[in-house]
Amino acid sequence: MDNTSVTVFTMTAYAVMENNKYLQFSIFMLLYILIISFNLLLIAVICCQRALHQPMYVFICNLAVNGLYGSTGFLPSTLILLLSETYEISLPWCLIQIYWVHTYAVVEFHILAVMGYDRYVAICYPLHYHSIMSIPKMCKLIALAWLYPFSLFLMYFSFTLRLRFCGRFIHFKWFCVNFELVKNACSTTSYHSVVGLVLIAFLMIPQLLMIIFSYAHIFRVCLKSSKESQVKALKTCIPHLLSVINYSIGGLFEIAQSRFNMSGTSFMVRIIMSLYYTLLTPLINPAIYGMANQAIRTHVFKKFTRLHFSLRPTVHRE
Template sequence: MDNTTSVTAFKLTAYESMDKYKHGMFCVFFLLYLAAVVLNSLLISVVHMNPELHHPMNVFACMLSVNEMYGSTALLPAIMALLISETHEVSAKWCSAQVYFLHTYAGGEFCILALMGYDRYVAICYPLHYHTNMSKSKICKLIALAGLYSLIVFGCFYSLTLQLRFCGKVIPKLYCVNMELVKNACSTASYISIAGLSILPLFVVPQLVMIILSYAKIAKVCSKLTKEAQIKALKTCIPHLFSLLNYSIGSCFEIVQTRLNMTHVSVETRSFLSLYFVIMPAISNPVMYGLGIQLVRVYILKLFFKYTILPKRVGSLGTVVGK
């Protein structure tokens, strides 16, 4: 297949409905991006600077923050630039790069959430062997696996898209996604759509199975605990369950409207729903995990209220529940 493209830029038409209030939207997206960077950087910094917080769950929370800054950086600065652009066009090369960034962010997010579910399983079901089972070497291997998995799996599929020759140049969204590139191909390229549906389970099923099995085991163990211990176990799982549900809802929004005809829904609504899977986790997750670390709360109090008394012992999301 000819690797050359007749189209050098794509027009993102979703911005046309925002022209009247583009400056206000620019400020909104700027504040959202600033909040995502500041909140995630704060969580990473506090955990990094305090060795007593170097528990596996906190490390995974930091990896989640790194991935969320990666995803929001691939999305929000480009949106701000296109909002104040006159043509709302992006080069074909940047569009292709953004597709890779956003899809690998999405895969990486689910992989990390699966590891966090596994961490809760080990902490609650095998508390006496938690630090042995979640050793530093094992954590490093799990993090490397989570990082490489989405890069390799999507990279293999994305190599098919890179071979396409584009004739269309219209993308009815605020950013580039793989399916929209396929729709603009000169040939039918139905095999790529089929490959996309075939590879989607690799992005979802292994992680989903790990999460379901982890919480099934947790539920079985909790059924044998006292009510007080059950509440304690549940509290350590709430941040992860919230993050998982929040991200899953956002991903469903994006998958449904990319694959199905959603023209009966307003452009503004479709645009908001398409951004949810990147923006909301990037802002809510560091808040959820930060509130679970006592030192972060103390740091915020010191920053805004000149609170100077540190606790003798710092809490952690990695607290293990005894049987």
């Protein structure tokens, strides 16, 4: 292996799709505009309507903010690389993108776990909901969902920053991934995998257990409730469950690509799997909550109705 330290990596996923890069640029630009528009609309509706200043909607708002954060860490660089002739990304930007995309994914799961706990309290302890899910507690849960992943992943990421990369590094994805980067380091990385597994345990397992715990108790309460209460609980939980399933699909795709040999899988399938993780989740989430949640849907409809009437020309009768 060449011992010369490298500062630029080649992203071959873009080279493979070179013949259609202008079409892809247009599609990605459209998707980015949709992600920004949908999530900003969701944030604006929740922030402007006092009736929606409740824990459940505040958590949805944070989910939308994280969607904007994650897509911004991926899509602008994607648009630039699509129009590039060399499809190269600098080491500093690759490292920034790794931290950006990974923290987005972990924060997403933490917010989903907190939302699951919120549904558990609302359904299992409806009379005590406002005392249990008070504003101070809500703020603490939101702070935990953001600060805990950022600080803990920064500790792990510090190990990656110490690595040295030699020779020509070719990255077979649309964005930089920590595991792929570590595999191609020319310095010792034996401790890195162990630290990575410990980090995953601390970042993901408690939140997974919280979601399982919440829905186990919700299911138990629903079994003892009337049919009307069961339908109401189901309507409340469906958007959150869809978001968890959507996130899990993207997460499993990403883990499968990073940890297992996918050489036998079509390159196009691998690209789609990679895009699902960073592109479809922030696009689907606002659609899920905008369409499935009646309160949000009603306020969005009112906003567009007011906008429609405000844009209508005024007719003056003589």
